[in-house]
Structure formats: structure tokens, C-alpha cells
Amino acid sequence: KPLQKFFQGVEEHPSEEVIYNNRKYIAIFLYPSASGSPLQASKRARSVLETSNLEYKILFDNSYFLKQTIRSLVFVLIYGILLAILSSLLFLGDAKVGFIVGISIPLSILFTFIFIYLAGYSLNIITLGALIMSSGMLIDASIIVLESIQEASRKYDNYTKAVILGTQSIRGAVISSMLTNCVVFIPVVFIYGLAGKLFFPFSMVVIVSTFFALFISLTIVPMFADIFKIQDKSTELIEISASFFKKSFLFVNRHGKLVGVAFLFFFILFVYSLSKVRFTMFPDIRSPNLQVKIYDFSGLESRSINSKTRSLLENNKGVVVIQDEGIKTWTLYLFNIEDHRRITEQIRKMFSDVVIQISDLDNPLSFISREFPSVNETRYAKVKKLKIMPEKVLAYDVSISDVFATLKSALGHHRLGAVDTVEITLCGFTPEDFDEILNLPIENRNRGKILLRRLVSVEVDTFKVVQTSLWPSSDVPIYEKNRTQSSVFQAILFAGVLVFLAIVAVFESAQIAGIAVWQIPLSLAFIIVLFTIFNKSIDVITGIGIIVLAGISVNDAIVLLDFITKNMNPQKEARILNAIEKRTRSIVITTITTVMGLIPLLLSRSPGAKIQHGIAIVLILGILFSTLTSMTIIPKLYLIITHFYDKHR
Secondary structure (H helix, E strand, O other): OOOHHHOOOEEEEEEEEEEEOOEEEEEEEEEEOOOOOHHHHHHHHHHHHHOOOOOOOOOOOHHHHHHHHHHHHHHHHHHHHHHHHHHHHHHHOOHHHHHHHHOHHHHHHHHHHHHHHHHOOOOOHHHHHHHHHHHOHHHHHHHHHHHHHHHHHOOOOOHHHHHHHHHHHHHHHHHHHHHHHHHOOOHHHHOOHHHHHHOHHHHHHHHHHHHHHHHHHHOHHHHHHHHHOOOOOOOHHHHHHHHHHHHHHHHHHHOHHHHHHHHHHHHHHHHHHHHHOOEOOOOOOOOOOEEEEEEEOOOOOHHHHHHHHHHHHHHOOEEEEEEEEOEEEEEEEEOOOOOHHHHHHHHHHHOOOOEEEEEEOOOHHHHHHHHOHHHOEEEEEEEEEEEEOHHHHHHOOOOHHHHHHHHHHHHOHHHEEEEOOOEEEEEOOOHHHHHHHHOOEEEOOOOOEEEHHHOEEEOOOEEEEEEEOOOOHHHOOHHHHHHHHHHHHHHHHHHHHHHHHHHHHHHOOHHHHHHHOOHHHHHHHHHHHHHHHOOOOEOHHHHHHHHHHHHHOOHHHHHHHHHHHHOOOOOHHHHHHHHHHHHHHHHHHHHHHHHHHHHHHHHOOOHHHHOOHHHHHHHHHHHHHHHHHHOOHHHHHHHHHHHHHHHOO
16 A cells, blocks of 8 residues: 555655565665655654554664764764864963853854754755864954954053954954955855755855854954953963974075975975876765665576575675566665675675676765755756667677676766666766767676777667766766866866955955965875875865865965064064064964864764865865965065065066
């Protein structure tokens, strides 16, 4: 009896005969509808089943996995906020200052929650990840403003006047820093395909939270500073840091040739790393629940496959569905697997003589695609039919199953239509995509490479309705990877240009902007080199982290250059040393709080956090590196460029 009428927000897929514990059962698969969420669908389904007279057993409910993922990200966010506040207290050395800085985060997040609600977003892996990433950065502007107020208080007896003038003097640098954090997200909107749509909410959450943090730093923070009459309290850690940065700058300034040789070596290493670094579409996040599809093209392997599936089910919790629609197909659902890699390898060896497809049942990326309707699109698309020519297959000694397996690995099953022994339907491709498909190499039994175009004929185009959704990392078409990666690189370049324009707009100085943006290629090159050395791949989500780094990495340089240019001392080296001494506290504290806010994300083992580990690694390493180079290399560049400018003016 159909169960659709009993469930709202739930879609029922056709019931199947399954084998479970060596007995046959009828299984009903329930999925959230287009307008429903996994959590609500699960809750409604359980409620209906509990009040029914049916005898049932729930074998798998992936909403539990999603619930645990969201809960773990909430705790990561809370821990990140607490670490950021505690680290600021440690370096500021004043509880009142720590309180003023600390209120910036909860107030900014509160306003951001209001935006999330009004925008129709939900608290999910993407929006929570955006809040986690920005949690440490939300107090940066407040720290810089307080530092300027404390410096002004030493010059003026009237504290209210000191608050006003201190805030006004640093306002340009703060606005420029926050603006660079925001403008880098504009190119994210133009990233090709589903990755761009996926990270649009991420970008909006970061931009809005940053805007509110800026607003709070220029209004509420000065108000509390005036109420508490905060005084300057330098700590030993700050003094040690200032001394280290001054000595480092003097070393760089007085050993220019040595630094130049080091930079040449670094550049060569960077060029080499670009040719070696690996690029992937999405992080490889493994689930404890697997779906295994087995295809018997010949129709001669049924007995062997039945025996092997029974063997698997004896040692693992799961069910098997047997279908016979042109091609006999077995679908295994394996639950609560402890050793994902071992089971996957075991399955591949057991079924090495037939075509199989292994995928996760509850990959976190699939939950993301359900959260955002724009990621799932139904549209009309062109359909081309590749008809396999038996005489060509025989002549080139290629098996039909090899052709099918090659297409599966190259395109992803979401782009394959109906499949049988004679024709394969491919939908939603451009002419360029189709040429790439026809040039796919297929290995024959003699280990030779035969192009697909030699084995098939192409039938006339037709149209059909297709569903486009987010692919798991192992199931992304090759051409989709190439286009997305290309658009990510273009977005990084575009982000650098926008950062330059933002700094020029605030400071009205192309010279300052030109010096500050040198920090971007330095930081990005450092990340590429590190990823190559440690054999880490760069995926789209890590690419988003690199785009964010392009905006964050210049912040310290902006704050330092702003102080240097306002100093009227004719001795440029003395100006720089004075700027390092005066700005070390705000730069070090903002660096530490941003890094500490990201540490819980990096250490979390939950699948939702693992998706964004790449962002955490890029930002933590990039921010630490940019802080060091902003206090040493950027001042040296300032001396070189201004000397050249003065000489040719």
C-alpha cells in the first residue's frame, strides 16, 4: 500500500525485495522531498511508523549522521569563540579591554543570525563553517581601534577627545582591512558550476558578519572604551614580539643580497610546486555507510555474485536488492563500517571480473546539496546516444564492461542515462564536452589504448528533462573538474585585483596599495609550496580558503603602512622601526585570535568539519606567514619602492 499519503515532506521510492540476515523482506526507501529537509523527513516518518500497526525495522537513517555533524560544528564554533576571547585577554593584559573586545564576537554573530533567518538560509554545514572561519576575525577591527584609542589617550588629557581622535585616525585602515576581507568573496559568485552556487551563502555570511564587526568596532567599542577609561598595559609577550620583529626587519634590510638569493630560490621552488601540486574537486570524506552497485553485463556471473554478496552480508550489517531490467544489477547497502578502506578494497577484489560502483550513502556534500535548492536544478538538456558497435569492440579486443567502467569513472553516474549492452545515453553536455568524451582512452585486453570514438557511433540529438545535483568527490566528470579549477584560479586573480582597488579607494594611494598587495603572491606561493612538500591536494573548498587568504593576508601590511605613511620622520628606517613597535600588539593579537578561532575547526574529526579542514590549514599557515612577512619583507619593499619613486620623481 503506498505510504506517500501518510508522509508530508517525504518521497517514497518504489519498494524492493531485499535480502537481510539471509531472509527476504520488502524494503521501502524514503527520501526528503524537494521542499523537505532530512531532519524533518526523518522525524515525520518515525512519528507515522510509531503510531502505525506495521511491523518494521529501520535499517538506516542518515538524518542522525547529519544531526551529529551539525551539533559538532556548533561546538566547534563555541570553542573557537572562547579561544579567540581568551587569547585576546592573555595578550591585552586587561580584563576591561578583554570584555570590550569579547563582546564584538557575540554581537556580530547575533546580527548575522538575524540575516541568516531573513535571507531564508538555515544553520547547516556551509553557514556554520562560514561563522567558524570568521569567528576569530570578528574582533580584529575592535583590537586595532582600541590600540589606537590607547595611543591617543597618552597625547590628550580629555579621554573622550582621545577616543574620538583615536577612532578617526585608524578608521581608514580598519575600513580598508575589513573591505579587503569582503571584496575577495565577489569572485566566488563567478566560480563555475555547482561549486560557485554552493559557496554563495558562505560568502554572504562572512561578508555580513564582517560588516557588523566593522560597525561595532567603530561605534560600540569606542563607547565602552570611553565608559571604562581603559589604559595602556603592555605585556612581556608583546615586548618580546616587538623586539623579534625589529631585529628581523633590520636583518632583512641589511642583508639585501642574501634575502634576494633566498627569494630567487623560493620562486624556483614555487614554479616547481605549481607543476607538481595535485588538484581535486572536493575533499575525500568517507562515510561509515556504503552503497555498492554490481552489474552483470554478460548474464553469466549471477551465481558467483549471489555467493559473494551473501558472504559480504554475513560479515557486515546490510541488505542487498536484486533487479533485472535488461542488465541484472545487485545493489548492496552496508551500514556502520568500521574500516572503510579495507571493506572497499575487499569489495573491489571480490568483484574484479564485473563492473561495480561504490559510493557513500551519507556523504556530507550530499546533505549540502539538499540544503540549497539552487544547487539542484531540473532543466531540459541535449541528449546524445553513443551506440556501441559490436564489430568494432570485437576488432579492437575491448569488452563492453570496460567501455562502461571508463565512462563511469570519467563522467560520474549522475550524467549517464539509460545503460545497456548496446547504447549509452549522455545528457547535458556542450560540443566541447562531447569531444572530450569521444577522446577518452579505453584499455583493451592487450593493454593498448583505443579512443572511444573508434568504438561507437553517435545518434541524433534529442531533448529530455535532467536533474543536476552536487556530485561526491569521486564522482565528478573530468571536464567539470577542469572548468571549476580554472574558474577558481581566475577568482583568485580577480580577488587580488579587487583588494588592490579597495586599498586605493580608501587610502587614495596606488603606492601603498601596490606595496600591500605584494603580500598576496607571497602568501599564496607559500601555501602552494607547503601543499606540494607535504603531498596535499588542493580542492575547491581549499581554493575558497586561498581566496579568503588573499583578503586577510594584506591586513597587517595595511595597518603597518598606514602608520609609516602618517609618521613625518624623514628617516624612513626609523619610521618603520617606530611603526613596528607601535603596531606589534594589534597585529600579533589579531593574528593569534584569528588562528585560535580556527584551531577547533582544524582539530575536529566530524565529517562536517573535515570538509573545511583545507580552509583552516590555508588560513592558519597563511596568516602566520603573512604576519612575519608583513613585519619584515613588506617594510623592505616600502624602502625599495619609495626610494625608486623619490629618485625618479
